[in-house]
Every structure is written in structure tokens, then in C-alpha cells.
Amino acid sequence: MAQIFAYIAHKGGVVDDSAAELAVAARKIDAAAEVTAIVTGSGGDVDKACEGAAKLYAQVWKFNHADLAYPNAEIVRKLLTDVLPKDGIVLIPHDTFGMDLAPGLAIKLDSAYAPDVVGIDGMDGAVMKVVRQEFAGMAHAHVTCDTAAGAVLTLRPGSFQPENGAVSGSVTDKSGDIGDITAKRRFLEVVEAETGDVDITKADVLVSVGRGIEDQDNIGIAEELAEAMGAVVSCSRPIVDAKWLEKSRQVGTSGKTVKPKVYMALGISGSFQHLGGLKGSPFIVAVNKNPKAPIFQVADVGIVEDILEFMPALTEKLS
Amino acid sequence: MEILVCVKRVPDTAENEIEIKGDGTDIERDDLVYSVNEWDNYATEEAIQIRDNVGGSVTVVTVGDDEAEEVLRRQMAMGADKGILLSDDAFEGSDGRGIATILKAIVKKGSYDLILTGAQADDGAAQVGGMLAAMLDLPYASLVNKVDVGSGKTIKVGREIEGGNQEMSEIELPCVLSIQTGINEPRYVGIRGIRKVASVEIPTHGAGDLGLSADSVGTGAARVKRVDYFTPEMGAGAEILEGSIEEKIDKLIELLKAKGGLK
Numbered sequence: 001m002a003q004i005f006a007y008i009a010h011k012g013g014v015v016d017d018s019a020a021e022l023a024v025a026a027r028k029i030d031a032a033a034e035v036t037a038i039v040t041g042s043g044g045d046v047d048k049a050c051e052g053a054a055k056l057y058a059q060v061w062k063f064n065h066a067d068l069a070y071p072n073a074e075i076v077r078k079l080l081t082d083v084l085p086k087d088g089i090v091l092i093p094h095d096t097f098g099m100d101l102a103p104g105l106a107i108k109l110d111s112a113y114a115p116d117v118v119g120i121d122g123m124d125g126a127v128m129k130v131v132r133q134e135f136a137g138m139a140h141a142h143v144t145c146d147t148a149a150g151a152v153l154t155l156r157p158g159s160f161q162p163e164n165g166a167v168s169g170s171v172t173d174k175s176g177d178i179g180d181i182t183a184k185r186r187f188l189e190v191v192e193a194e195t196g197d198v199d200i201t202k203a204d205v206l207v208s209v210g211r212g213i214e215d216q217d218n219i220g221i222a223e224e225l226a227e228a229m230g231a232v233v234s235c236s237r238p239i240v241d242a243k244w245l246e247k248s249r250q251v252g253t254s255g256k257t258v259k260p261k262v263y264m265a266l267g268i269s270g271s272f273q274h275l276g277g278l279k280g281s282p283f284i285v286a287v288n289k290n291p292k293a294p295i296f297q298v299a300d301v302g303i304v305e306d307i308l309e310f311m312p313a314l315t316e317k318l319s
Numbered sequence: 320m321e322i323l324v325c326v327k328r329v330p331d332t333a334e335n336e337i338e339i340k341g342d343g344t345d346i347e348r349d350d351l352v353y354s355v356n357e358w359d360n361y362a363t364e365e366a367i368q369i370r371d372n373v374g375g376s377v378t379v380v381t382v383g384d385d386e387a388e389e390v391l392r393r394q395m396a397m398g399a400d401k402g403i404l405l406s407d408d409a410f411e412g413s414d415g416r417g418i419a420t421i422l423k424a425i426v427k428k429g430s431y432d433l434i435l436t437g438a439q440a441d442d443g444a445a446q447v448g449g450m451l452a453a454m455l456d457l458p459y460a461s462l463v464n465k466v467d468v469g470s471g472k473t474i475k476v477g478r479e480i481e482g483g484n485q486e487m488s489e490i491e492l493p494c495v496l497s498i499q500t501g502i503n504e505p506r507y508v509g510i511r512g513i514r515k516v517a518s519v520e521i522p523t524h525g526a527g528d529l530g531l532s533a534d535s536v537g538t539g540a541a542r543v544k545r546v547d548y549f550t551p552e553m554g555a556g557a558e559i560l561e562g563s564i565e566e567k568i569d570k571l572i573e574l575l576k577a578k579g580g581l582k
């Protein structure tokens with residue numbers, strides 16, 4: 001059985017939730033595997049992250065270097081290409097860093113690449129059976145991944161339920177193995193997202209609109225409903241891309257994380273990036289004209305209607 | 320600046336209900352509305368704006384069948400200068416690596432300063448740009464939502480990271496960037512624009528022209544393969560409210576009151 005590695009995402013030494021999820025995924029590949037966690041970083045941060053990783057993984061490899069202080073995918077890729085065996089299985093979170101790192105890493109390791117994996121059904125010899133989604137979550141697919149020459153997988157955040165039970169792994173300082181990590185892409189700075197006129201993260205009730213709103217002129221219909229409900233208007237990403245609402249109103253992984261009591265998802269399909277911004281188990285009401293929209297799988301209450309008819313009718317009833 | 324934009328023709332998920340065929344081999348494709356992948360549209364727009372600012376040309380390329388030509392024409396109607404279709408039965412069943420291998424071959428035939436892809440397409444894989452860059456040994460940035468082209472050998476790019484924050488980097492040319500939605504406002508193309516480019520010659524290359532051996536692309540080379548589409552067994556899902564729209568509204572208001580959703 002191939003050796004399994006997990007790339008540990010951390011911020012300032014605090015390991016990301018994905019670290020525990022990758023450990024669970026690794027056991028689905030090989031229940032008996034001794035998985036090696038890879039932690040890169042600099043100074044006290046990397047030590048702290050290694051401590052966190054050692055509670056989840058039997059072995060932790062530490063790579064400490066000033067140039068690793070901020071995760072630059074090109075630098076990390078060069079490092080991993082040098083230190084990983086070519087036939088290993090490498091697990092990486094499917095977040096914005098993983099998306100930056102993993103495809104190129106798979107090429108450099110000459111490994112198979114299975115991106116955005118949401119389930120692992122196990123191994124059949126060297127063939128791994130995984131589950132993916134296509135068409136904006138509207139179809140699931142069984143996919144095989146030939147791992148004979150190694151494999152890189154990115155795993156969708158939230159798809160693997162972390163298990164309880166801490167281990168006490170050992171940390172090995174591998175910093176001496178760091179070779180040439182000069183890069184043609186140099187990190188400059190992080191520019192924080194702008195804060196807008198409203199703070200949707202504080203709202204108890206959100207009236208959230210998606211592409212189903214169809215036209216900028218219809219935003220007013222949602223505002224009227226929000227007014228009648230005493231709610232705040234939020235939205236999915238396409239509404240912000242179209243500049244119909246400000247970025248500060250976007251719910252999702254690349255927007256805000258909200259924790260309302262009630263979330264009205266109106267003309268929103270329910271992509272994982274959108275749902276990633278919804279925390280604290282709100283009561284979700286989904287209104288969508290497509291009865292098969294993925295949002296109905298996560299909503300508490302579903303209504304199959306055209307939101308452009310439904311919203312004004314609800315507003316009128318409330319006024 | 321010579322810019323290559325890689326685009327894909329995909330079923331428009333905003334327009335279609337996706338149905339899986341009874342035997343799971345594919346989705347029902349008969350009545351699907353196709354369009355250019357949403358992310359690619361932003362990539363093409365960005366390329367056109369860069370060209371208009373600093374000069375050069377924009378070439379759009381796609382790997383696909385004859386019907387894929389329509390997305391090339393659409394991007395040319397937006398303002399791309401040239402289109403190239405890469406089409407061959409041998410390409411069928413390619414995984415991400417296979418597609419990147421085909422694109423690498425066309426990149427090698429030209430001389431590009433900047434290669435753009437969409438951040439992801441209909442399979443949500445977000446892989447081709449990063450693979451292509453690694454194959455070409457060029458620097459790469461994904462999820463790019465800002466490109467600042469100056470006169471030097473480097474450009475400044477912003478990547479969209481979690482929480483909508485923006486990671487700024489400097490990157491050497493030539494490079495590959497995958498473009499995130501929202502970076503610009505893609506221009507509208509009308510029927511007339513498409514008509515104007517309807518008769519422009521679009522060169523087509525197959526595996527032979529590209530010097531690709533049949534075993535480096537297509538099903539044979541693919542290490543990642545889709546077995547079938549399926550509908551997973553889900554939990555309970557939502558309680559679907561039935562009845563007339565008035566009945567649904569009355570029921571919803573009751574529920575909202577109970578859950579603190581109304582003032």
C-alpha cells in the first residue's frame with residue numbers, strides 16, 4: 001500500500017478544520033495506514049501547527065523556512081516535489097491554496113490527480129474509487145483514480161466528518177531537506193475585503209437572493225421582502241459579480257460567514273462554496289423553481305415557485 | 320502582449336435542469352442549452368482589455384468537437400483576434416492531464432506572454448491551468464481577480480482567497496493565470512456581432528498536427544476516469560410545502576413565526 005501524506009493548512013500556527021478531515025479521508029483509503037502530516041511554515045507558527053497536527057497524525061514532518069512563512073503554492077510545490085516519494089498518495093484540502101498547489105504538484109510528481117473529492121469508496125488494487133460532483137452539484141459521479149504511479153487528491157472541505165480521539169504523534173524536523181525553493185511568483189501582501197454599509201454576519205434573518213433574481217431591477221423586490229420581515233438582504237456570488245449588490249453582502253467561502261437564525265435562500269442553487277458560508281445550523285427556507293436544485297437537500301423547508309411571483313406575494317401578505 | 324485564452328463549451332447550469340440518463344453513462348444531453356463556461360468569459364474579457372491597453376493579440380483556443388467552434392466565434396465576437404479548434408477522436412475521454420497535454424502542444428506552436436484559463440468549468444475540477452503551467456514550467460496563479468500589466472517582465476496579480484480577501488503577488492512573464500468571476504464585466508455579444516465573425520476561418524488541429532502520440536491523450540492515457548453518474552441517497556431533505564401559492568405562504572409564515580424569522 002502506498003504511503004499517504006496530508007498537507008496541513010494552518011493560519012498563524014492554528015491548524016485548519018481540514019486537517020482532521022484529511023485524517024478521516026486517509027483512513028478510508030487505508031484503515032491501517034500510518035499517515036504523515038506535512039507542515040510548512042516559519043518560526044513559532046510552524047512549531048505550533050506541528051503540535052496541532054501531532055494530535056491528529058502519527059507522524060508529522062516539519063519544514064521550517066523563512067520563505068515558507070506565507071504559503072506560496074509555487075514554493076510549497078517545489079518543496080513537496082523534492083521530498084515526497086513519487087508513488088505516494090497526497091491529500092490536500094480543496095481550498096483556494098489547494099487549488100493553487102495541487103494540479104501542478106500532480107504534474108511534477110507525475111501522479112494522477114483527483115480534484116474536489118467529496119467521498120472515498122476505497123481501493124481496488126491500485127485503483128482508488130472516489131465520488132465527485134459535476135455541473136454545479138447537480139450530478140454526482142463515481143470516478144476511478146489509478147494510483148499505481150502515485151496520486152494527488154484535493155478533498156472538499158466539510159465532506160469528511162472528523163472523528164474524536166486524539167493521537168500523540170511524533171514531529172520530525174525535515175527542514176534540512178529543503179532544497180532550492182526560489183519562485184517566479186513572489187507574495188506581496190493580503191488586501192482585506194472591504195466592509196460595507198451593513199454587517200450581514202450580525203443579522204438574525206437573511207433574505208438571500210441568487211441568480212434566480214434574474215435582473216438588477218428585481219433587487220428591490222427582495223429589499224421589500226426583507227423590510228416586511230425585518231430582515232437583511234444578502235446574496236450569492238453571481239449577484240456580486242454582476243455588481244447588483246456589494247461584496248460585503250455575499251455569503252460563502254469567498255464572502256462572509258453568517259450565522260442567522262433563519263436563512264431564506266431565494267433562487268440560489270446551493271453550491272458548496274455558497275453553503276460554506278452558512279454556519280450555526282440556521283432554519284433554511286429554499287425557494288427555487290427547479291425541484292431538483294441541490295439547495296433542497298440542505299434546506300429545512302422547500303418551496304417550488306418562481307421567486308419573482310413568490311417574494312411579492314409574501315411581502316404583500318406580511319404588510 | 321500575445322495572449323492565449325483557453326475556453327470550453329459547457330451545458331449552461333443556470334439554464335438547464337441536469338438529468339442523469341437511466342444507465343448512468345451520461346447526462347441527458349438532447350435538450351441542453353450550451354454556452355461558454357462562465358469563468359472563461361471573464362478570462363476572454365480580461366485578455367481583450369489587456370490587449371486594448373498595451374497592444375498585442377488575443378487568441379482563443381478550445382479542445383472539443385465541431386460544435387465547440389461556436390464558443391470560439393462567440394469569443395471572437397467579443398473581440399478576440401483569432402480562434403483555434405483542437406479536435407480529434409483521439410482526444411475523447413481525456414482526463415485533465417490529457418487536456419493540458421493537448422493545450423501544451425498548441426502553446427508550443429506559438430509564442431505567448433500570457434495564457435489565461437477560467438478558474439474552473441462544468442466538472443468543477445479547477446485543474447487544467449495549473450497542470451498546463453507545470454507542464455510548460457511557467458509560473459502560475461489561480462483564482463485571479465486582478466491583473467496589472469505594466470511594461471516590465473513581471474506583472475502584478477491578485478488572487479481571491481477565503482473571505483474575499485485578495486492575495487497580491489508579483490509574477491514573471493510568461494505565465495499562466497486562471498481567472499475568477501467578478502474580475503471584470505464581460506461585454507455583451509449580440510447576434511450581429513456573431514454574424515460578423517461567422518465566416519472567419521478557424522484553423523483546426525488534430526493529434527497528428529500537434530505531434531501528439533495517441534497514447535498520451537484520450538481514454539487510453541487517462542488515469543482518472545468517470546465510471547458513471549448517479550443520484551446519491553440523501554437524507555430527509557427539505558419538507559416541501561404543497562398547495563397553492565397562498566397556502567404555501569400561509570404555512571411558511573406560521574413556520575417563520577415559530578423560528579423567529581419574523582419581527
Ligand SMILES: Cc1cc2nc3c(=O)[nH]c(=O)nc-3n(C[C@H](O)[C@H](O)[C@H](O)COP(=O)(O)OP(=O)(O)OC[C@H]3O[C@@H](n4cnc5c(N)ncnc54)[C@H](O)[C@@H]3O)c2cc1C
Nearest residue numbers: 210211212236237252253254255267268269274289306307
Ligand atoms: C473559488 C470559488 C469561490 C466561490 N465562492 C462563492 C461564495 O462565496 N458564494 C457564492 O454564493 N458562490 C461562490 N462561488 C460560486 C459558486 O460555485 C456558484 O457558482 C454560485 O454560488 C451560484 O450562485 P447561485 O446559486 O445564485 O446561481 P445558480 O447556481 O445559477 O443558481 C440559480 C438558481 O436559481 C434558480 N432560479 C432561476 N430562476 C428562478 C426563479 N425565477 N425563481 C426561482 N428560482 C429560480 C435556478 O433553478 C437555480 O437553482 C465560488 C466559486 C469558486 C470557484
